[in-house]
Amino acid sequence: MSHPDDNPVFDMVLFGGTGDLVMRKLLPALFQAHVSGQLHEGGRFWAVGRRDLGRAGYLQKVEAEARPHVNGKAGEAAWQAFCERIDYLQLDAEDPAAFQQLAETLAAQNERGVAIFYLSTAPRYFIPICRNLAAAGLNGAHSRVVLEKPLGTDLASSNTINEAVAECFAEDQVYRIDHYLGKEAVQNLLALRFANVLFEPLWQRQWIDSVQITIAESLGVEGRGEFYEGTGALRDMVQNHLLQLLCMVAMEPPASLDADAVRNEKLKVLKSLKPLSEADVAQQVVYGQYREGAIRGQAVPAYRDEANVAPDSRTETFVAIKAEINNWRWAGVPFFLRTGKRMQEKLAEIVVQFRDVPLQLFPGSAAPNRLVIRLQPDEDIRLFMQAKQPGNAMAVTSTVLSLDVCNIDNGRHADAYQRLLLDVIHGKLALFMRRDELVAAWEWVTPIMDYHARHNIEPKPYMAGSWGPAAASALLSKNQSAWHEEL
Amino acid sequence: MSHPDDNPVFDMVLFGGTGDLVMRKLLPALFQAHVSGQLHEGGRFWAVGRRDLGRAGYLQKVEAEARPHVNGKAGEAAWQAFCERIDYLQLDAEDPAAFQQLAETLAAQNERGVAIFYLSTAPRYFIPICRNLAAAGLNGAHSRVVLEKPLGTDLASSNTINEAVAECFAEDQVYRIDHYLGKEAVQNLLALRFANVLFEPLWQRQWIDSVQITIAESLGVEGRGEFYEGTGALRDMVQNHLLQLLCMVAMEPPASLDADAVRNEKLKVLKSLKPLSEADVAQQVVYGQYREGAIRGQAVPAYRDEANVAPDSRTETFVAIKAEINNWRWAGVPFFLRTGKRMQEKLAEIVVQFRDVPLQLFPGSAAPNRLVIRLQPDEDIRLFMQAKQPGNAMAVTSTVLSLDVCNIDNGRHADAYQRLLLDVIHGKLALFMRRDELVAAWEWVTPIMDYHARHNIEPKPYMAGSWGPAAASALLSKNQSAWHEEL
Numbered sequence: 001m002s003h004p005d006d007n008p009v010f011d012m013v014l015f016g017g018t019g020d021l022v023m024r025k026l027l028p029a030l031f032q033a034h035v036s037g038q039l040h041e042g043g044r045f046w047a048v049g050r051r052d053l054g055r056a057g058y059l060q061k062v063e064a065e066a067r068p069h070v071n072g073k074a075g076e077a078a079w080q081a082f083c084e085r086i087d088y089l090q091l092d093a094e095d096p097a098a099f100q101q102l103a104e105t106l107a108a109q110n111e112r113g114v115a116i117f118y119l120s121t122a123p124r125y126f127i128p129i130c131r132n133l134a135a136a137g138l139n140g141a142h143s144r145v146v147l148e149k150p151l152g153t154d155l156a157s158s159n160t161i162n163e164a165v166a167e168c169f170a171e172d173q174v175y176r177i178d179h180y181l182g183k184e185a186v187q188n189l190l191a192l193r194f195a196n197v198l199f200e201p202l203w204q205r206q207w208i209d210s211v212q213i214t215i216a217e218s219l220g221v222e223g224r225g226e227f228y229e230g231t232g233a234l235r236d237m238v239q240n241h242l243l244q245l246l247c248m249v250a251m252e253p254p255a256s257l258d259a260d261a262v263r264n265e266k267l268k269v270l271k272s273l274k275p276l277s278e279a280d281v282a283q284q285v286v287y288g289q290y291r292e293g294a295i296r297g298q299a300v301p302a303y304r305d306e307a308n309v310a311p312d313s314r315t316e317t318f319v320a321i322k323a324e325i326n327n328w329r330w331a332g333v334p335f336f337l338r339t340g341k342r343m344q345e346k347l348a349e350i351v352v353q354f355r356d357v358p359l360q361l362f363p364g365s366a367a368p369n370r371l372v373i374r375l376q377p378d379e380d381i382r383l384f385m386q387a388k389q390p391g392n393a394m395a396v397t398s399t400v401l402s403l404d405v406c407n408i409d410n411g412r413h414a415d416a417y418q419r420l421l422l423d424v425i426h427g428k429l430a431l432f433m434r435r436d437e438l439v440a441a442w443e444w445v446t447p448i449m450d451y452h453a454r455h456n457i458e459p460k461p462y463m464a465g466s467w468g469p470a471a472a473s474a475l476l477s478k479n480q481s482a483w484h485e486e487l
Numbered sequence: 488m489s490h491p492d493d494n495p496v497f498d499m500v501l502f503g504g505t506g507d508l509v510m511r512k513l514l515p516a517l518f519q520a521h522v523s524g525q526l527h528e529g530g531r532f533w534a535v536g537r538r539d540l541g542r543a544g545y546l547q548k549v550e551a552e553a554r555p556h557v558n559g560k561a562g563e564a565a566w567q568a569f570c571e572r573i574d575y576l577q578l579d580a581e582d583p584a585a586f587q588q589l590a591e592t593l594a595a596q597n598e599r600g601v602a603i604f605y606l607s608t609a610p611r612y613f614i615p616i617c618r619n620l621a622a623a624g625l626n627g628a629h630s631r632v633v634l635e636k637p638l639g640t641d642l643a644s645s646n647t648i649n650e651a652v653a654e655c656f657a658e659d660q661v662y663r664i665d666h667y668l669g670k671e672a673v674q675n676l677l678a679l680r681f682a683n684v685l686f687e688p689l690w691q692r693q694w695i696d697s698v699q700i701t702i703a704e705s706l707g708v709e710g711r712g713e714f715y716e717g718t719g720a721l722r723d724m725v726q727n728h729l730l731q732l733l734c735m736v737a738m739e740p741p742a743s744l745d746a747d748a749v750r751n752e753k754l755k756v757l758k759s760l761k762p763l764s765e766a767d768v769a770q771q772v773v774y775g776q777y778r779e780g781a782i783r784g785q786a787v788p789a790y791r792d793e794a795n796v797a798p799d800s801r802t803e804t805f806v807a808i809k810a811e812i813n814n815w816r817w818a819g820v821p822f823f824l825r826t827g828k829r830m831q832e833k834l835a836e837i838v839v840q841f842r843d844v845p846l847q848l849f850p851g852s853a854a855p856n857r858l859v860i861r862l863q864p865d866e867d868i869r870l871f872m873q874a875k876q877p878g879n880a881m882a883v884t885s886t887v888l889s890l891d892v893c894n895i896d897n898g899r900h901a902d903a904y905q906r907l908l909l910d911v912i913h914g915k916l917a918l919f920m921r922r923d924e925l926v927a928a929w930e931w932v933t934p935i936m937d938y939h940a941r942h943n944i945e946p947k948p949y950m951a952g953s954w955g956p957a958a959a960s961a962l963l964s965k966n967q968s969a970w971h972e973e974l
Contacts, residue, residue, distance in 0.1 A: 038879065188875045193875035195849045195883040196856050197841050201688035256847050257881055354684050361744050362682045369683050386682035387890060388675045390524065394744055394917075396682040401888045403874060422879045429880075441612045 009042040010425050011106050015093065015129055016120035017047025021148065025179075026120065027066035027086075029417035031074060031420045034082045038422055040433060042113065046105075049092045058088035071415070093125045099136035104140070117426055118146040126151075127164040134168035146175040146424055149240055150231065154449065155442035162435050172259075175424050176433040180241045180348070181213075182416030182423075185379040186248055188403070189350070189404035192381065194253055199371075202354065204329045209368065210481050212336045212351040213245050215376075216343035218295050220464070221317075224309035233319045234287075237339040239445045243270065244433065246335055249350055250325055259429035263437060270440035274324040281451040286460060286471040288318030288343040293464030300342060300464045314452075317341045320472035322479070323447070334479055338472060342464035348376035351484040362386070364395035371486060380404055496529040496600035497912050498593050502580065502616055503607035504534025505548060510634065512666075513607065514553035514573075516904035518561060521569045525909055529600065530964070533592075547573035554623055582613045586623035593625070603911055605633040613638075614651040621655035623748065633662040633911055636727055637718065641936065642929040649922050659746075662911050663920040667702075667728045667835070669910075671905030672866040673735055675890070676837070681740055686858075689841065691816045692715040696855065699823045700732050701836040702863075703830035705782050707951070708804075713796035719802045721774075723807040724826040726932045730757065731920065733822055736888075737812055746916035750924060757927035768938040773958040775805030777829040780951030787829060787951045803946045804828045807959035808935070809966075812934060821966055825959060828933045829951035835863035844874050849873070851882035859971060867891055 012030075014022050033039050047058055057249050062083065067074055074082075089105065091098045106115060114327055118131055119126055126147060133139055145165065152158030180186060192200055202208070215237055221228040228236070247266035254261040276284065292302040303309060318340030325335065354369040371385040383401040386395070423431055451457070460469035467473075467483065476482050501509050520526050534545055554561055561569075576592065578585045579818065593602060604620060606613055613634060620626055632652065639645030661704075667673060680686055689695070708715040715723070734753035736864055741748040763771065779789040790796060790804050796852055805827030812822065841856040857871040870888040875881070910918055938944070947956035954960075954970065963969050 086960050182875055184875065187881065190881075191849060191873060191875040191883050195844060195847075195875075197694055197844050198685075198689065198856050198870070199870060200844075201694060202685065207684055207688060254844065254848070255846075303797070357682060357684050357687075359740065359742075360682075361741070362678060366682070383685070383888070385685060386678060388671065388678040390671055394674065394677075394908050396678050400872070401889065401890060403886065403888060419848075419879050 006426075007038070007040050008425065009115055010047060011044050011113055012116040012118060012421075012425075013046045013048055013089075013102070013106075013295070014118050015048050016122075017058070017088065018049040018051065019120055020075050021120045022047065023062070023065040024069050025417045026118070026421065027062060028069040028071070028156050029415050029421055031066075031070055031079070031082050031414060032418050033422055034075075034085070035078045039085075039425075040113075043085060043481070045086045046102075047086060047088045048102075049088070050092060050439075053088055053089050055086075055088045059083055059086065059429075064415070093121065093132070094128045096132050098131040099138065102135040103138050111283050114425060114427070115140075115143045116146060117143065118424075123150055123152070130165050130168040132431065139168050139173070143169070144175055144255065144424055144427070145169050146177055148177055148353065148400045150235060151176060151438060152442075153230065155233055155439065155446055156257070156377070156441050158438055162438065166435070171435055172429060174432075174435070175429065176435075176438065177234045177418045177420055178240055178244050178431075178433060179420060180375065180430040181244055181248070182418075182420040183375050183379055185375050185381060186245065187374050188381060189248055189355065189373055193464050200253075205331060205333050208333055208357055209353045210334045210336060210479060211246075211249055211353065212338070212476075212484055213242055213349075214351075215241055215339045216346065216467075217339075217341050218343055218346045218465075220290070220300060220303070220342050221306050221309070222387070223307060224444060225306045228317075229309055229313060229315050232315045232361055232447055233339050233341070234448060236292040238321065238337060238429075239441050240433075242337045242339060243441045243444070245350060246323065246337065247437075249352070250330055250335070252329070257430060258363070259432075260434075263434045264428045267328075267434070267440060269325060270437055270444065272325045272327045272330075273440075273444045274326045275444065275446045278447070278451055281448050284322040284475070285448055285451075286318075286320040286417045286469060286475055287316035287452060287457060288320075288340060288462045288472065289313070289315065289459035290317050290340075290464045291461045293343065293466065295344075295465045302464070303342075314456065314458055318343075318459070318462060318468045318472070320434050320468060322475055334481075336476055336483075338468065340462075340468050340481070343418055344465055344467055346377055347374075349374045349484070353481065353484075361396055362388075362394060362396040364389060364393075364397055366396065367398055370484065493913070494525070495912065496528050497603055498526045498531050498533060498600055499603040499604050499605060499908075499912075500533045500535055500576075500589070500593075501607060502535050502612070503609075504545070505536040505538065505540070506607055508607045509534065510552040511556050512904045513605070513908065514549060515556040515558070516552075516902050516908055518557055518566070518569050519902060519905050520909055521572070522561075522565045524571075526613060526912075530912070530947070532573045533589075534573060534575045535589075536575070537577070537579060539577050540575055542573075542575045546570055546573065580608065581615045582708060583619050583622055586619040586625065590623040599726050599915070600629065602627075602630045603633060603910060604630065605635075605911075607635050608647065610637055613648050617652050617655040626655050626660070630656070631660050631662055631911055632656050633664055635664055636841035637834070638663060638724060638925060639929075640717065640722055642926065642933055644924055645929050649925065653922070656722060658922055659916060661919075661922070662916065662926065664907055665727055665918075665920060665924075666903045666907060667862065668731055668735070668918040669905075669907040670862050670866055671869060672860050672862050673732065675868060676735055676860055687740075692820050694841055695820055696840045696842045697821045697823060697963075697966060698733075698736055698840065699825070699963075699971055700736070701838075701970070702728055702731055702826045702835045703833065703954075704826075704828050705830055705833045705952075707777070707787060707790065707829050708793050708796070709940065710794060712793045715804075716796055716800060716802050720804055720806045720826050721932055721935060722829070725806055725808065725824060726928050727920070729760050729824045729826060730760075730928045732837060732933070733810065733824065734924075735821070736839070736911040737817055739816070744917060746919075747921075749917045750921045754921070755814075756812060757924055757931065758812045759812050759817075760931045761813045762931065763934045765934070765938055766934050771809040771962070772935055772938075773805075773956060773962060774803035774944060775807075775827060775949045775959065776800070776802065777804050777951045778948045780829065780953065782829065782831075784941075785863060788949070790829075792800065801943065801945055803939070805830075805946070805949060805955045805959070806835075807955060807962055809962055813833045821968075823963060823968075823970075825955065825970070827949075827955050831952055831954055833864055834861075836861045836971070837956070840968065840971075847852050849881060849883040851880075851884055853883065854885050862923065885899060893964075897921040907920070
């Protein structure tokens with residue numbers, strides 16, 4: 001059995017191997033790991049699909065669809081060496097016999113390595129694939145299964161999937177991926193908090209006024225109207241990504257960086273989220289849906305005019321929530337969560353808004369301190385603070401200290417998927433969601449879904465290219481705050 | 488009477504007008520204030536000296552000795568306009584009649600302005616000049632007197648000067664200058680502390696391990712051996728500059744930035760300094776004296792071989808002290824003070840050494856956080872902290888956040904003397920030492936002087952071009968610390 005610090009031989013089976021995620025994200029990330037010498041030379045990728053492409057046909061597709069997404073220029077020799085690792089298997093996910101064949105193919109290749117099954121498929125295949133893997137004996141101690149979201153559409157369906165997976169794989173073989181957790185800036189937030197004393201005494205209700213977490217997309221539903229109609233922003237973004245980021249900000253120092261030490265602390269945060277009553281949802285949650293508008297000067301249609309979207313759809317394309325955490329560190333500090341499609345720009349960031357100084361001594365601008373952790377489009381960490389205006393007056397002015405997290409030590413910036421895939425290969429679970437976290441997250445969002453379904457609430461309209469409905473701003477102004485904006 | 492925020496008409500009388508300080512520092516700083524439009528157009532400078540130079544002769548000297556010290560290039564027109572403000576008066580500081588004439592000259596020029604008397608002379612003239620000014624009626628409400636160090640050589644002689652000055656001028660007319668307090672980085676330390684919440688919860692014994700304050704010079708006594716023999720590093724640097732900087736680090740938040748609110752807080756720090764017993768001095772103070780060595784590859788002589796220095800001199804050219812502050816914020820936190828001549832480089836800095844994190848979670852380098860406020864040769868503020876090493880490992884590495892205090896907002900960096908001279912013109916006393924501060928500082932250093940005199944202690948030798956005697960390092964290693972060094 002391989003030690004987590006080893007660089008093990010592996011077989012990675014990519015279900016949904018012809019899909020978008022594999023082409024645009026996974027293969028480019030794996031190529032980066034390959035050229036960086038991070039992969040064992042015996043490591044192999046087995047793309048799996050329903051169609052009869054053959055290896056040559058699949059590699060043509062990879063050339064056309066994956067290679068353009070490689071960062072920088074993929075040198076020809078390196079690219080060819082990478083492609084040598086790739087094979088293609090035609091496989092029907094619902095045919096147990098096919099998995100026997102898969103088991104034989106893998107056994108023939110490599111008896112002692114790690115076997116990784118990446119389920120980049122529609123969720124309805126998760127259960128049959130896991131069952132067929134188990135039936136074929138591909139669920140041994142060296143096997144790992146990677147699940148991409150969405151893991152269900154509510155607590156019940158999530159439980160159904162997780163229970164079926166649990167019948168086939170032990171919890172420590174299950175890697176529920178959330179690529180936001182693989183970002184350097186998120187990792188750096190942990191380092192900032194727990195490798196420095198600087199922030200620790202500040203990181204609490206006495207000094208922090210509020211926290212904002214935004215994941216904004218400028219894209220719309222991009223042809224995935226059918227999927228999105230049954231999902232909406234709450235399920236698609238809040239239940240997983242936003243709550244995971246909230247955990248990273250709010251968690252107590254873990255006893256170690258071991259997977260379960262970290263995940264125990266995250267779970268404590270999720271379980272401390274103040275449950276929302278009907279009245280709370282009405283006050284603290286804003287659903288929005290985009291109308292027609294423009295993104296960077298390009299006219300874009302309303303959500304209801306997208307393909308496969310009902311003309312009277314009440315699916316939310318925007319959510320803003322005021323969340324609270326009922327523990328000693330955070331009681332009374334609002335965590336404002338916000339996500340939406342067709343926003344003014346693609347942006348993901350965490351803003352820690354500190355309280356004002358107790359007494360304002362200096363003339364001049366006097367904005368309270370802010371720590372801004374930017375995850376998208378770039379990753380960086382910036383501290384907005386006050387410094388003296390040079391010159392004779394004793395006045396202060398705003399200034400920014402910036403930590404370019406991707407270029408420290410001239411280190412190469414690892415893409416989130418690259419990092420997470422390597423973690424899977426190395427058996428590091430810390431950045432993947434544990435089942436109980438998922439349950440706690442679903443439990444917290446359930447009253448929000450129920451309220452909107454029960455009252456058939458019409459989402460508030462907002463113009464495509466804006467920052468969402470006015471009610472989302474009002475949510476903060478009620479707390480004497482405002483969404484972070486930069487000039 | 489002029490409001491402090493006004494830009495008043497003034498007459499500035501520079502006693503010691505042909506001296507080094509006036510030529511190398513004061514006139515260049517005043518020229519910068521002139522070209523920056525910070526001086527009332529009616530403002531005049533009256534250089535005073537014993538010799539009969541005449542205005543033309545004096546301006547020749549200014550051209551030769553002051554103009555080369557102007558930052559950047561002094562444009563001809565601006566320089567000539569500045570020189571128009573300058574006149575020269577031959578005056579014997581000990582001749583009362585001459586001051587009557589001075590009074591008439593000033594009265595003829597400008598009846599309603601501020602009159603500033605800058606005593607850039609040997610200290611023995613301070614008392615006669617003040618008395619003669621008073622006798623000539625030049626000590627009215629619009630008069631201010633600026634005193635350059637050294638203000639005495641011990642508590643008694645300092646009291647003698649201050650009492651004589653107090654007979655002639657009210658305390659709020661007296662500006663005791665310490666140019667370190669005029670530096671942007673020192674001002675910025677106040678802004679960092681009191682215009683941001685970031686540092687306040689950290690700024691105490693729970694989170695700060697120790698503080699280092701260094702003022703190192705690479706120069707030797709530079710022909711001033713006679714003066715230095717009777718002074719030494721403790722009187723020359725510790726009693727004033729180092730203790731003032733210590734006050735800026737350690738003071739409590741003042742109720743306002745008014746001069747007395749700030750100076751009351753500084754006084755509280757000086758009065759809280761733990762008095763040093765004989766045993767404490769023996770343990771916590773290191774005197775050093777430089778031997779021959781080399782500065783940047785240039786051989787330099789030993790202190791005892793300098794002109795006008797006794798061959799068996801026991802004057803200290805280096806002092807290191809472990810000081811402590813007995814109050815709730817700082818009890819138990821050592822403040823290491825260090826100053827010396829013929830050190831490896833010219834350097835003035837304050838280093839706030841934070842404690843280590845309570846538990847080290849991350850592999851990799853793990854230096855505790857440091858805040859370094861550099862005053863010389865450049866002014867900047869840097870935060871040494873830990874960030875994640877980019878890439879797959881969850882390891883941390885040291886990184887530096889830097890605040891270029893002189894270039895915020897592209898503001899022009901005011902020289903310390905420029906700032907302080909403008910403060911004198913505007914009647915702002917906050918950055919000048921009050922008499923009671925001086926007394927408290929002398930009281931604290933007195934046991935150190937007494938101990939060395941009583942026991943006729945031989946200073947520890949150190950090589951010119953080094954960082955002082957080994958005992959100065961031992962002072963810190965006893966506290967599991969080390970002087971801050973950069974690669």
